[in-house]
Structure formats: structure tokens, C-alpha cells
Amino acid sequence: MSGAGALDGRTVRRLSRAISTVEDRADGYEEILSGAYRAPAKAEVIGVTGPPGAGKSTLVDALTAHWAGTGERVAVLAVDPSSPFSGGAVLGDRVRMDRSSDLPSVYLRSISARGEGGGLSAAVCDIVALLDEAEFDRVVIETVGAGQADIAVADAADCTLVVFVPGLGDDIQAAKAGLMEVGDVYAVNKGDLPGAKATVAEINGAIGVAYAGTPGVNKTTAGLITAQPASSPGRLAVLRRHGDPASDSTLWRPPVQLVSARSGDGVPDLAGAVDAFLGWCSESGRPAQRRRSRIRAQMLRTLSAALIAPYQQNAGQAAEDLAGSIERVLASATSPAEAVAELIRRGSR
Numbered sequence: 001m002s003g004a005g006a007l008d009g010r011t012v013r014r015l016s017r018a019i020s021t022v023e024d025r026a027d028g029y030e031e032i033l034s035g036a037y038r039a040p041a042k043a044e045v046i047g048v049t050g051p052p053g054a055g056k057s058t059l060v061d062a063l064t065a066h067w068a069g070t071g072e073r074v075a076v077l078a079v080d081p082s083s084p085f086s087g088g089a090v091l092g093d094r095v096r097m098d099r100s101s102d103l104p105s106v107y108l109r110s111i112s113a114r115g116e117g118g119g120l121s122a123a124v125c126d127i128v129a130l131l132d133e134a135e136f137d138r139v140v141i142e143t144v145g146a147g148q149a150d151i152a153v154a155d156a157a158d159c160t161l162v163v164f165v166p167g168l169g170d171d172i173q174a175a176k177a178g179l180m181e182v183g184d185v186y187a188v189n190k191g192d193l194p195g196a197k198a199t200v201a202e203i204n205g206a207i208g209v210a211y212a213g214t215p216g217v218n219k220t221t222a223g224l225i226t227a228q229p230a231s232s233p234g235r236l237a238v239l240r241r242h243g244d245p246a247s248d249s250t251l252w253r254p255p256v257q258l259v260s261a262r263s264g265d266g267v268p269d270l271a272g273a274v275d276a277f278l279g280w281c282s283e284s285g286r287p288a289q290r291r292r293s294r295i296r297a298q299m300l301r302t303l304s305a306a307l308i309a310p311y312q313q314n315a316g317q318a319a320e321d322l323a324g325s326i327e328r329v330l331a332s333a334t335s336p337a338e339a340v341a342e343l344i345r346r347g348s349r
């Protein structure tokens with residue numbers, strides 16, 4: 001890590017303004033992004049998700065203090081699903097950052113989830129580019145384990161950390177259904193509460209099911225695995241991002257770490273597990289692949305928005321052509337698909 005270290009007030013103010021401009025798509029945002037995307041992409045992006053109240057913010061605070069303590073410059077982004085219209089708002093009560101918020105190399109920011117799904121992951125990628133420009137080593141993003149926003153953040157993250165707690169009972173089944181597919185590392189937080197070890201075993205069991213029949217993986221393996229040559233990739237299809245024993249020499253089986261964010265017990269080991277995953281990724285060339293597919297997705301979205309835009313206006317040739325096509329479909333003279341093909345032909349002339 002480069003350890004760019006302490007932030008000065010000017011850098012923080014400029015960064016905050018730039019993020020707001022980009023979030024609001026306000027005047028000048030394209031120029032800001034042109035500069036930002038020209039900075040080398042080096043920040044490691046960690047997405048943290050899990051059920052409400054699992055202690056994600058407390059854990060993010062502890063991890064952030066840990067990484068900042070090693071000399072890293074760390075940004076924390078809290079995606080706030082409860083107030084979709086509070087873009088750029090100050091961090092609310094939901095975010096507890098007692099240990100890290102006053103550190104000179106830590107920057108905190110809440111971002112709204114108003115651009116859910118694709119919009120949110122594009123917004124996160126843009127903000128990460130701004131943070132790269134400001135020479136951050138690490139970006140930690142908290143979302144609540146509630147669907148769309150998590151998937152969007154998992155898309156934009158280099159490592160996804162899923163946080164569970166003991167005694168979720170039936171809830172864990174529901175929570176796990178979506179969250180067992182996105183985790184690169186799992187934490188069972190509130191390790192000081194009863195039942196924590198049983199929850200670790202339960203999650204380990206659920207991960208084991210996905211890896212059943214995978215050579216080199218058994219109930220006790222975690223983290224980096226030297227793969228055995230395999231003729232059939234087993235049930236690893238859903239976990240392709242963690243390696244394919246048919247072609248990779250190493251696999252990653254998500255480890256499950258017991259922590260107590262409140263006391264700090266287990267936090268260094270959890271940070272170590274995240275770093276081990278990132279290390280495995282970079283050795284296997286995954287960040288480049290994942291970045292390429294992220295940029296591809298972002299460009300396809302931008303391309304479709306740019307192509308549709310002229311047709312969404314109330315005036316202009318494209319809008320007139322579209323209105324004409326609608327009438328012809330209404331009059332049973334053509335199909336919507338044929339009419340669109342014709343619009344595209346005309347648009348490219």
C-alpha cells in the first residue's frame with residue numbers, strides 16, 4: 001500500500017464537492033470524471049453487506065481504523081437506502097464511526113441509493129474513480145442486505161464481505177438465500193453473544209454445499225485452496241468467481257470469521273482474510289477481468305442511454321420519427337420491432 005496518509009482540508013473539500021457534482025449530474029460533472037478516470041485505478045474496493053442491525057457500521061469502523069493504522073488512506077461510503085432523496089446528505093445516526101471518523105487519513109461519505117441497480121453501481125464506480133484520483137488505498141462501502149443495492153455494490157467491489165450475526169433463526173434462511181452467492185469473505189459478528197460458533201458452523205455448512213464434490217475442498221478448508229485437476233467442475237458454476245477447478249490451479253473457498261466489532265476481537269484476522277482474498281485475486285488476474293466487465297457494463301448502459309435520449313425529447317427529428325412509428329404500429333401497419341429497426345436505420349444514415 002502506498003500509504004498516502006493524512007488528508008488536508010482542501011483535498012477533502014474538493015473531493016466532497018466533486019462527489020456531489022457527480023452524484024447530482026450537475027454542470028461540469030463530465031469534465032470532473034474525464035480527469036478522474038485518467039488517474040490510475042488502485043484503490044481496493046470492499047463492499048460490506050448483511051441484514052439490518054448486524055453491526056456492519058460498527059465493523060466497518062473497526063476495519064477502517066485497522067487499515068488506517070497501517071498507514072492507508074481509507075474512504076468509507078455508506079449507501080443509505082432509508083432516504084432515497086438525501087443525496088450527499090451528512091452521515092445519519094445509522095452510521096457509527098467512533099473509532100475511525102477522527103483519523104486524518106479517513107474520509108466518510110453517505111451516498112443515496114436513488115440510482116438503484118445499474119444506476120447505483122455506475123455512481124459507485126464514478127465515485128471510486130474520484131477516490132482513486134485523491135489517492136485512496138481502500139474504499140469500504142456499506143449497504144444493507146436488501147437486494148438491489150447490494151448486488152450493485154457487489155458488482156463494483158473487488159471483495160464482498162457479508163456480515164451475519166448469531167441467532168438470526170429463520171431469518172438467516174431468507175437472508176442467506178441472496179447473500180450466500182455474493183460473499184468472498186463471511187463474518188459472524190457479535191461473537192460475544194451466545195450461539196456465535198453455531199452460526200459460523202451453519203454458514204460454513206451452507207458454503208460447503210456449493211463446493212460439494214469439488215476436489216481439494218472439504219469441510220474444514222477455507223481461503224486459498226490448491227485445486228486438484230478435475231474433469232468435472234462439480235457444482236462450482238455459481239461460484240465461478242472463486243475459481244474453476246477445471247482450469248485454475250487455485251480456488252478460493254470463502255472463509256467464515258468470528259468477530260466482535262464492539263470489542264475488536266477478531267478484527268485483524270478478518271482484515272487479513274479480506275487481504276488474502278484480494279491477494280489471491282490479483283495473482284489470478286481477476287481484478288483486471290472484473291474491472292473490464294464493469295467498464296463494459298457501464299459503457300453499455302451509457303450507450304443505450306445516449307441512443308435513446310434523442311427519442312425521449314418532445315421535439316426534433318428523432319422524436320417526430322418515433323411519433324410516426326407509433327402511429328403506424330397503432331394502425332396495424334407494422335410491428336414495434338420492425339418500426340424500431342427502421343428508426344435505427346434512419347438514425348444511422
Ligand SMILES: Nc1nc2c(ncn2[C@@H]2O[C@H](COP(=O)(O)OP(=O)(O)OP(=O)(O)O)[C@@H](O)[C@H]2O)c(=O)[nH]1
Nearest residue numbers: 051052053054055056057058144190191260261262
Ligand atoms: N453485542 C454486540 N453488539 C454489537 C457488536 N457490534 C455491533 N453491535 C451493536 O449492534 C447494533 C447495530 O450496530 P450497527 O453497526 O449500527 O449495525 P448495522 O448493521 O450497521 O445496522 P444498519 O446499518 O441499521 O443495518 C448497535 O447497537 C451496536 O452497538 C458486537 O460485536 N457485539
Ligand SMILES: [Mg+2]
Nearest residue numbers: 056057094095
Ligand atoms: Mg449501518
